[in-house]
Amino acid sequence: MILAFHTMRRDWFSNLRGDTLAGAVVALALIPEAIAFSIIAGVDPKIGLYASFCIAVVTAFAGGRPGMISAATGAMALLMVTLVKTHGLQYLLAATLLTGVLQILAGTFRLGSLMRFVSRSVVIGFVNALAILIFLAQLPEVTGVGWQTYALVASGLGFIYLFPYLTRAVPSPLVCIVALTAFTIFFGVEVRTVGDMGALPDRLPIFLIPDIPLNFETLAIIFPYAVTLAVVGLLESMMTATIVDDLTDSTSDKNRECMGQGVANIASGFLGGMAGCAMIGQSVINVKSGGRGRLSTLLAGVFLLLMVVFLGEWVARIPMAALVAVMIMVAIGTFSWDSIRNLRKNPKSSSMVMAATVIVVVATHNLALGVLVGVLLSALFFAHKIGKIMYVGSTLAEDGLTRSYDVIGQVFFGSADRFIASFDLKEAVEKVRIDVGRAHFWDITAIGALDKVVIKFRREGTEVEIIGLNKASETMVDRFAVHDKPDAVESLMGH
Amino acid sequence: MKTLVLGCVDGSTYSPAVCDAAAWAALQLDAPLTFLHMSSKSQLPPKADLSGSIGLGAQESLLEELASIDEKRGKLAQERGRQMLAAARDRARDAGVAAPERLQRHGGLVETLTELETGIRLVVMGKRGEAAAVASEHLGSHLERVIRAMHRPILVTTKEFGAPKSVMIAFDGSATTRKGVQMVADSPLFRGLPCHLVMSGAETAEARALLGHARRTLEAAGFEAPAVILPGEPEGVLTRYQKEHGIDMMIMGAYGHSRIRQLLIGSTTTEMLRKSTGPLLLLR
Numbered sequence: 001m002i003l004a005f006h007t008m009r010r011d012w013f014s015n016l017r018g019d020t021l022a023g024a025v026v027a028l029a030l031i032p033e034a035i036a037f038s039i040i041a042g043v044d045p046k047i048g049l050y051a052s053f054c055i056a057v058v059t060a061f062a063g064g065r066p067g068m069i070s071a072a073t074g075a076m077a078l079l080m081v082t083l084v085k086t087h088g089l090q091y092l093l094a095a096t097l098l099t100g101v102l103q104i105l106a107g108t109f110r111l112g113s114l115m116r117f118v119s120r121s122v123v124i125g126f127v128n129a130l131a132i133l134i135f136l137a138q139l140p141e142v143t144g145v146g147w148q149t150y151a152l153v154a155s156g157l158g159f160i161y162l163f164p165y166l167t168r169a170v171p172s173p174l175v176c177i178v179a180l181t182a183f184t185i186f187f188g189v190e191v192r193t194v195g196d197m198g199a200l201p202d203r204l205p206i207f208l209i210p211d212i213p214l215n216f217e218t219l220a221i222i223f224p225y226a227v228t229l230a231v232v233g234l235l236e237s238m239m240t241a242t243i244v245d246d247l248t249d250s251t252s253d254k255n256r257e258c259m260g261q262g263v264a265n266i267a268s269g270f271l272g273g274m275a276g277c278a279m280i281g282q283s284v285i286n287v288k289s290g291g292r293g294r295l296s297t298l299l300a301g302v303f304l305l306l307m308v309v310f311l312g313e314w315v316a317r318i319p320m321a322a323l324v325a326v327m328i329m330v331a332i333g334t335f336s337w338d339s340i341r342n343l344r345k346n347p348k349s350s351s352m353v354m355a356a357t358v359i360v361v362v363a364t365h366n367l368a369l370g371v372l373v374g375v376l377l378s379a380l381f382f383a384h385k386i387g388k389i390m391y392v393g394s395t396l397a398e399d400g401l402t403r404s405y406d407v408i409g410q411v412f413f414g415s416a417d418r419f420i421a422s423f424d425l426k427e428a429v430e431k432v433r434i435d436v437g438r439a440h441f442w443d444i445t446a447i448g449a450l451d452k453v454v455i456k457f458r459r460e461g462t463e464v465e466i467i468g469l470n471k472a473s474e475t476m477v478d479r480f481a482v483h484d485k486p487d488a489v490e491s492l493m494g495h
Numbered sequence: 496m497k498t499l500v501l502g503c504v505d506g507s508t509y510s511p512a513v514c515d516a517a518a519w520a521a522l523q524l525d526a527p528l529t530f531l532h533m534s535s536k537s538q539l540p541p542k543a544d545l546s547g548s549i550g551l552g553a554q555e556s557l558l559e560e561l562a563s564i565d566e567k568r569g570k571l572a573q574e575r576g577r578q579m580l581a582a583a584r585d586r587a588r589d590a591g592v593a594a595p596e597r598l599q600r601h602g603g604l605v606e607t608l609t610e611l612e613t614g615i616r617l618v619v620m621g622k623r624g625e626a627a628a629v630a631s632e633h634l635g636s637h638l639e640r641v642i643r644a645m646h647r648p649i650l651v652t653t654k655e656f657g658a659p660k661s662v663m664i665a666f667d668g669s670a671t672t673r674k675g676v677q678m679v680a681d682s683p684l685f686r687g688l689p690c691h692l693v694m695s696g697a698e699t700a701e702a703r704a705l706l707g708h709a710r711r712t713l714e715a716a717g718f719e720a721p722a723v724i725l726p727g728e729p730e731g732v733l734t735r736y737q738k739e740h741g742i743d744m745m746i747m748g749a750y751g752h753s754r755i756r757q758l759l760i761g762s763t764t765t766e767m768l769r770k771s772t773g774p775l776l777l778l779r
Contacts, residue, residue, distance in 0.1 A: 025547045164546035171547030247558055249565060281549060288557050289545050333549025 022291025023299025032326040041077040042084040044198035048072040050205045051273025056301030058264035064256030065241040066294045069282040093210040096275040098226035100265030107258030121350040122374035124339045125357025131335035156325025180322040195316030205271040233277035240278035281330045349381040387414030392422035401430040412442035416449040437468025440475045498616035499527045509621025512656040517619040518590035529596040530583040534576040619650045652774045659743035663691035668705040671748030675778040676709040680716035692722035695732040749777035
């Protein structure tokens, strides 16, 4: 109890000033993003704004990573497009609820630990793909419009990147939005504004149950969307949590984060918001602005709602060009610049995994699919590399009648063919002795390969003796005891 | 390996007393002495950058920036810790301890002590740490957590420590204090000192029998052991008795009750830690 109190104080109130300021900065940056992501998903801006408020507030309490910002995100918005287009908003809300339930289940079954199979190359591919998608989503706003829009976007980016040289005490995206809005109103420039994109919140969110028929048909419609939403939401949240862990040199509770995301999505669904997850760009901004505790996340949500509800009239007048500028900044800030610089330094297989992830995501707009391809590819590359760790040597006895083969290394589906090919089946000898005592047989493919070799030798009239098979096949047992003791590791690697 | 006396020093005003107490205990017990310092760097974020803009490589450059700030802080904290440990070692050497060891670790005190527990015979720490406000009745935030987590005796010192001339055991008849009496009887720590046995509450036959047994245990080990049962609440009775007889150190069982009970009616241990003006030896 004392421990709980101690942790609570540290998570919430150890950094009051920093968290409050950072919360305000993040809230200002969240507003354009929430609006932009609603537009991507094809719903009214208020859906994204309610979602961002709700998800930020709930994850502040229920999440496992203090200081991380969760809200409506681009990764999730991209997955909803077809659902909204074909079935409408109510089905999106239902899918959001189901997403939350699935994420809570994932947290309960501790699936957060599956993240270890997602290699670094896949993570970087995911992040880069996300940045590219956010950037691409801005293109419709700047195609087929007058030169005024281009000029506004360019000057917006100028504000964002140059203003910090003047002062770092005021968020430059805010300066960009205020300046461009004031300019367009003052000079009466005719450009599209946020108000043209759909309804903005005019009141605090209220509890409502999605208006859908509760039957199997509905489930069949929303389930596939909910699964991908749940997977992508958890993936991005786990990646962001790791990034915040690294930045702040502290640890987080990943399974609690899974459940927190789930609870937040359920709350969002009931309050008329879309599904969301943790945001890489915003979390980086939060840490950069001095946010560390749960208070920063909570205040980001609260400030966001207050500003939108009470300044809604003004928010509606923000030109879309200003939002585009902010989103281009988010895309640039999300992109992993290091990954391009290291492209030639890293092993080819890693770069290929990264590139494949990016290509699949950009082609399908589905981050889950990209990650799946990335994980499969990295597993294949790994199996290929490990398959090379196998050697078969042989010696012929002096009488020329007996050949002894000595197998060392890993024999499994990835190296079985090479294993078979290592035996000289055409050699006419009376007896063959195969010592597998220093090899490991990982699966039934390996055993099958050995059987095949034995049969082929027998058909040539050669007698076969196998030594050390028991030891070699110990590794086949699925519940293979973990080799965490030094002598066990020794025997696994070197015997 | 011989189990050791571990003195926990930090920058607080209690550290000299911790050195003295640890040195005294190490000499009495003929045990090796080690001083532990936990170097913890400030977790507060550096000057905030509220520009809210992120450019190319934002994540990498932020990580680099935060890491280099932490690096500086960490080096400073380590250097400070080394100086504290050197001061503690010199003080203990002057007190006659042959070769006091020094140990500097990162992380939480509670976790570190739990890790080291098997090698420890006695932990010595101050009533409050560096970060705790001094003028209040509040205890250091670590102290109670350490006491709850450890299964070794803990000597909690006040700001000044002198070798005790007489000690008293706060006896309540519980299994912990009965075991404690046995420990005191067996240990060389208090050999030759008068050891009062004080029990609070009604004078029942059962209480008298338990106290009598404890007294015989101590006397058999060569202690002079006056034993009394005084009516009243333990906190008041014990401190009054200590004052009246000019006793230097109190020995008591720590946190015999559950946390639920502590939440509802408070804990004698916490109360004694707050009120006592002399060092306390807590037995688990």
